[in-house]
Amino acid sequence: MTEDQIKNILLKKVRRVELSQEEQRQLDDWLNSSDENALLLSQIMDERQLVEELKIIQNISTDTIWNKLQDDLELQGGIIRTIDKKSKGSRRYWVYAAAAAVLLAIAIPVFRWQKQSKQTELAQQDISGKFDLPPASNKATLTLADGSVVVLSDSVHGVIGQQLGSTINVKGNGEVAYTPSDNNTNAGNEYNTIRTPKGGQIHLVLPDETHVWLNAASSITYPTAFTGKERRVTITGEGYFEVASNKDKPFFVQTNKCVVQVLGTHFNVDTYEDDDDSRITLLEGKIRLKADVKNGRVANAKDVDLSPGQQAVMANEGDNNNMNVIAHADIDKAMDWRNGLFNFDGVHLHALMRELSRWYDLDVEYEKGVADIQFGGGMSRSVPLSEVLKGLEKMGVHFRIESERKLIIVNQPAK
Template structure:
């Protein structure tokens, strides 16, 4: 039963026109409502208040005449019902206050910084043409993509201009580069790229995480540089995760072939499809992984496969734009499970709470992990 229906029954109750069935329904609703919202008053407290009001009625005083009995009872009933109505209103307000802090998932949200330094909020900008520069037209599509289209004059320009697409925490975006390469940017990431690629190579710079579907061009290798490595490809599908707050950089190959060059240790490795290169400190290792799990975020899903809690909570913090406090002794715990990135944060964390190994305390947008 909805709160509006309950209030209508309370009104009938005050008027004395409730049927026995309606009174039973109202009492049943109240008990259910009480379980959900844990109000400050209890059925025992209400019973005690009823008793106090009843004992104060003139019917219990010898000098009172019978003719004044029912008016006093009606008045007492009104007082009690008004009290209940106020308490229900208080509970409605408490429920509303709780709803205002519900933490929703992220979505398409990014900032485009043009070569001249001007910034365009892709979340607020209307669909259609956003800018024209060096013969390139920049367009925002209705399904949340940023598309670069090359004009004839772009092939003649020698001036190298750079754009940057930046996603905040709780944001993601798809960028279609001038050469036809498609890039999906995860939350808290940025991609810097030339408006028109050079004649000999295609090079972009990444911070955070991105999935690439590179347009094939054997004459112009595609290069992705991050803080401590460079990835060179001809035409392939791969994912790079290079967040500064992670202790490792992961490069996962789905199709084709990539060469990972490690700047700090002067080494390189060639990855095969299904293989992942992991740079941790000054150590680089390769391993075969489930590639679908590695790019689950592109399909709007969480997939944890024996993943450490510290890593999981960093992903949660980025996508839902929250602050996470996780004790060091819990960070190494491993969890497996799947969830949707389109649902609330409570749904995402439910997987781990079901194990009864950890619990989560919510204080606004601050989440504390507890054993």
């Protein structure tokens, strides 16, 4: 029985037309197959309920949606064209341009959409029995100005030391705070570095009350006191910044790709070198990407200002050093790690596994010929690895476990 047949039968019911015996049988079958189907029938047969549903549809302003859609498409179309011109024949950066694996992605677009096969059930029992890794927790190493290293974790609490101009206080929830100490206002430039390992994350509060959330496998280097005319930090990996506003002391973030000048704001820097692109996403305020050839690889001819909702994208490999600005960036996608989610929308297998490897401290290898398929959907970051692997199994990704922290992606499910 097709969906069209069912829709026809339902419309006949709305019209109060008598059904043929065959139609009645089809309807009964359909009603018996799920409670939701019976609910739907009662919804369209009851005038009051039906009116409530129709009100939803009446409230939809299709013209407004169309106009906005047209604007968006023209804008993005413009970007597509300029990229095609600049990087002809080289890598493509845009998720939607990644055509090859799209059909596969459509066939399996959502976690949990797929029906479970016996095979995957077996494989799942296999995984959860033998092999699992917890999600990342609050841990990092702090390198002090004299080169000594302090290990930070949830079991470390309280004041852990004095640095030039600041007191370092480790609080609960993975927060490390620098508070300026009064007796040392003329402190010079001394630098500390916090590094998160794979499977670690940390929340840093700088002496000026700027907050930085550092994702796994990342680092940040910063002075122990902001005494000069500007505030300058260096980051690798991924971090989300909420910069304390101070007009007299501009804030600079140095990445391996470029220098970001901050004008008091919230933004995300994603600059993992093993990923295809670096992305700087602005949520609030304003930031300027400096035309700084000396300090960054990306050679802007001019400074580029980002407005909220915009994202700058730079390729990590190859000799394409252009920066592209996406006008309506997928903010959710850039920020979901801060909201405790993996966002797999439009993400390819290799990129997805890189993210998992950083979060679960995992090594991933591929058997020859494994397709780099594309995914949709997302997942909580607070689940153990086995939960994520279960999801991947359902999507047709097969793997075997080589050792405690090593996963091999294979073409065929394990026997």
